[in-house]
Amino acid sequence: MKSNKHVPKATLQRYPVYLKALRKLSNLGVQRIMSRELSEFVDIEPTTIRRDFSFLGSLGKQGYGYEVNKLIEIFNGELGGNFDEKIIIVGAGNLGRALMNYNRWNHVVGEIACAFDVMPHKQGNMYEIPVYPIELLKEKMPPGCRIAILTVSKDVQETVNLLVENGIKGIVDFTHEHIQVPKGVRVKPVDVVSMVQELVFETNSLK
Amino acid sequence: MKSNKHVPKATLQRYPVYLKALRKLSNLGVQRIMSRELSEFVDIEPTTIRRDFSFLGSLGKQGYGYEVNKLIEIFNGELGGNFDEKIIIVGAGNLGRALMNYNRWNHVVGEIACAFDVMPHKQGNMYEIPVYPIELLKEKMPPGCRIAILTVSKDVQETVNLLVENGIKGIVDFTHEHIQVPKGVRVKPVDVVSMVQELVFETNSLK
């Protein structure tokens, strides 16, 4: 157990992959698994898996493997905190609404508390999630809220600045633009075009 | 110039970031830029930027810097091929429709050629993009199509298998499930929940 040590960035990015795979395995009725089996499933070397897991403690038993449900529990705890993260969506366009309708928020990391938009006709209740005008951000933002999902298509940087001023520490960024944030604020860009670009480039250079 | 050499995976993932930033700079009227300036903009070390660029040739001039528009052109060429990639969307739910409405496909990597869905009421023309029943995949898939965007929520693995059988080499995966593909097929998972999990984990462990 080396849980006090710093978790490498590369490991961090694999945790969600493991969690997803373990959920599927659990649904299939698998109760225990060895690193070698899991390896074939997620296409990551067994030794990498074991090292990744070791950062969270001694989760397995020697000569036996890992309990799938125990792993899920641990990953949930580590990754999702107490499942009570209050998340906001900024931008209630097509994409924002699709995300509000996302049926997997509950009991995974937390919930979408509310959404904001500049356009008056998009405001009101949508899929049971209230949509407020962006001017009310400070007022309506749930206490302790740190994570925002950004799906606006105009005034992007201004909106980012507003979010940061109001204490947002992490942004899932669906915009098409390059945004700048101060140190201490994390941005996870989600850009379908970029993804496709990477795929095209990789498949091109692979043959 | 070392363009014959293998481009590191890590570098590949930064190319879209550069491209995005350069587009913004160009819009702001910036015509030339030095690696040190660009560094502050994208928060990547100048030396890393220069090496990343060097894989595509000697793009800059010593004592001068880089021409922004030339860089954009080169990145477009490298990342987007000839902008004629035919992409398909599989799953015409909320998210799939939002992506069809995405206004940035033209002249970036290519275009959404068509979409597929199992549900009859989702078929037909939507945002000017034809939506076909999934049974017609083989028949309606544009020739040379390699990239699929997957937004289905049921029968995920079955759908993936179908896509791979029909020659898809890259999948942008918006599903919530763990999917398996044979060697040679690339998957880029896009999972908002995972993103939020990573953000929560990082912001938790950063203090």
Next chain:
DNA sequence: CCTGCCTTGTTAATAATAACACATAGTTGA
């Protein structure tokens, strides 16, 4: 309860990535 097998967790070795440092070539100003 003991013995042998099996898989973990971790140390050590290798590979990949990032940063340093500087020679080189192009620019700018006179």
Next chain:
DNA sequence: TCAACTATGTGTTATTATTAACAAGGCAGG
């Protein structure tokens, strides 16, 4: 045109990540 700068591109070093190897410890069968 020439000299003084300046920022690139790259050989080298440092850091980070992955893989290999194995000691230590638990399980299963007798």
